[in-house]
Amino acid sequence: MSKYLILIYQDEAVARQAEGESISASYQEFQQRRGSALLGGAALHPSSTATSVRRDGAGGFLVTDGPFAESKETLGGYYLVEAADLDEALEIAKEVPAGVGVEVWPVRVAT
Amino acid sequence: MPETAGPEVAAAVADAHRREWAFVLAATVRVAGSIDAAEEAVQDAYAAALATWGDGGIPRNPGAWLTVTARRRALEMHRRAATAERALPRLVGREESPAEEPGGIPDDRLRLIFTCCHPALAPEAQVALTLRLLCGLSTAEVARAFLVPETTMAARITRAKKKIAAANIPYRVPPPDELPERLDGVLSVVYLVYTTGHTAPSGADLMRRDLADRGLELARMLRVLLPLDRDVAGLLALILLTEARRGARLDDQDNVVLLEDQDRSRWDRQAIGEGVALLRGALAARPPGRFALMAAIAAVHDGSGSWQDTDWQEILGLYDLLLGRWPSPVVRLNRAIALGFAAGFAEGLAELDLLGAEPQLARYPYLASARGDFLVRLGRPGEARVAFEEALILTDNEVERRFLQGRIKELGG
Numbered sequence: 001m002s003k004y005l006i007l008i009y010q011d012e013a014v015a016r017q018a019e020g021e022s023i024s025a026s027y028q029e030f031q032q033r034r035g036s037a038l039l040g041g042a043a044l045h046p047s048s049t050a051t052s053v054r055r056d057g058a059g060g061f062l063v064t065d066g067p068f069a070e071s072k073e074t075l076g077g078y079y080l081v082e083a084a085d086l087d088e089a090l091e092i093a094k095e096v097p098a099g100v101g102v103e104v105w106p107v108r109v110a111t
Numbered sequence: 112m113p114e115t116a117g118p119e120v121a122a123a124v125a126d127a128h129r130r131e132w133a134f135v136l137a138a139t140v141r142v143a144g145s146i147d148a149a150e151e152a153v154q155d156a157y158a159a160a161l162a163t164w165g166d167g168g169i170p171r172n173p174g175a176w177l178t179v180t181a182r183r184r185a186l187e188m189h190r191r192a193a194t195a196e197r198a199l200p201r202l203v204g205r206e207e208s209p210a211e212e213p214g215g216i217p218d219d220r221l222r223l224i225f226t227c228c229h230p231a232l233a234p235e236a237q238v239a240l241t242l243r244l245l246c247g248l249s250t251a252e253v254a255r256a257f258l259v260p261e262t263t264m265a266a267r268i269t270r271a272k273k274k275i276a277a278a279n280i281p282y283r284v285p286p287p288d289e290l291p292e293r294l295d296g297v298l299s300v301v302y303l304v305y306t307t308g309h310t311a312p313s314g315a316d317l318m319r320r321d322l323a324d325r326g327l328e329l330a331r332m333l334r335v336l337l338p339l340d341r342d343v344a345g346l347l348a349l350i351l352l353t354e355a356r357r358g359a360r361l362d363d364q365d366n367v368v369l370l371e372d373q374d375r376s377r378w379d380r381q382a383i384g385e386g387v388a389l390l391r392g393a394l395a396a397r398p399p400g401r402f403a404l405m406a407a408i409a410a411v412h413d414g415s416g417s418w419q420d421t422d423w424q425e426i427l428g429l430y431d432l433l434l435g436r437w438p439s440p441v442v443r444l445n446r447a448i449a450l451g452f453a454a455g456f457a458e459g460l461a462e463l464d465l466l467g468a469e470p471q472l473a474r475y476p477y478l479a480s481a482r483g484d485f486l487v488r489l490g491r492p493g494e495a496r497v498a499f500e501e502a503l504i505l506t507d508n509e510v511e512r513r514f515l516q517g518r519i520k521e522l523g524g
Contacts, residue, residue, distance in 0.1 A: 002278075002279040004278075084281075085279045085280065085281040085283075086229075086231060086278045086279050086280045086281065087280075087281050087283075087285070087289075090231070104278075106277045106278040106279065108277075
């Protein structure tokens, strides 16, 4: 079995509109169906509420408003899933009712 | 290769490398647990063959000998590594029942090609892995085939193998509901290998014969492994019906000879016969697949006794079907050319001009050269020259450049 992080992307404008709403029925349905594979997950506030903390290279930090990369698509949430292999993880990923789509990242196994 | 191996043994090992590499590697991957380890074990087995076949004699079934040796080696390596790297991610599939063939060794080549052509890998990595792992080409050979530095290709292959291990891309033939889509990806890779060899995108030669040969071999291998699949039959038919004209594509001075001017007696009748027979089966699919339709178009050309006898209405009809199945700008371009010959060059040219706005064709030299050809046929040499000059700018293949320069010269350039 392998673990994967599914990063959920959505349109920034849509995300702002949906702010404050409770989790949608489609996500509830997905979580029920795929509950056994889900190790964790959460929905995020819009990227306008995010804060970047970047090392300044001189031992300090540079704290700025917003995510590292600004784009039309924004991270809206994530799931941590366990699957037999990438194909199974991709099957799960396709069922996530994401606005734009998702990225599937394999999680490194500690050795 | 060690000096000790006699020429007979060296030839037998080289032959086994060409014929059996994919089979031996594919059968070893499941035992080794990773592609890297399997490659190392298989290389060791070939080295052992060189060292021992001289004394022990060349085995009657070299593939089986090599597979047994490579798998034993992989198990040894695995046992040694198991203590050191217990937590290493392993390729899925090892625990499955080993589905032994009558000869005692499973044929895992299908699993291997589906892993190499997994859509999660970048297309150029899919092609590189397929050539490396299924065809046994060295990294240097793959780099040469695509005219990139060896270090670039090595990095590309290493990255792809790392992704297979880290993301746990399975070593498995996809289940029936996913098979058609995934097989289409595999066939696209094989077709790309073939077309890159058929007309090299750049370089001094029109063709890279080794790549075209590998494409044909891969299509033949898939035909053996999936004998009932109509898309596989369609691809093999397409390659055979295109390959049949190979001997007539260049003159004695290595200049391009257009289909129109080719000596049709030099076409390979046996390849045409084999291709047409495969095509019959492939076309029985409803609706016929894109490779079968392309093969059918090639078969119309292969079947006409002369350029003048070409049935352009039939070809146009087939392009219409192909466009419905695969609506790509390149197919539209080829359909426009067929339209020119079927309905008149002015009509064809109008269609080609519409394609000028297509961003995917902006750097595609065959659009400009097709326009140039139709403009010549319509008696508009000035505009034709401009079109050929545009095509020349977009062409990197030396033989094609020479051809375009010749046409420009004919037009007083």
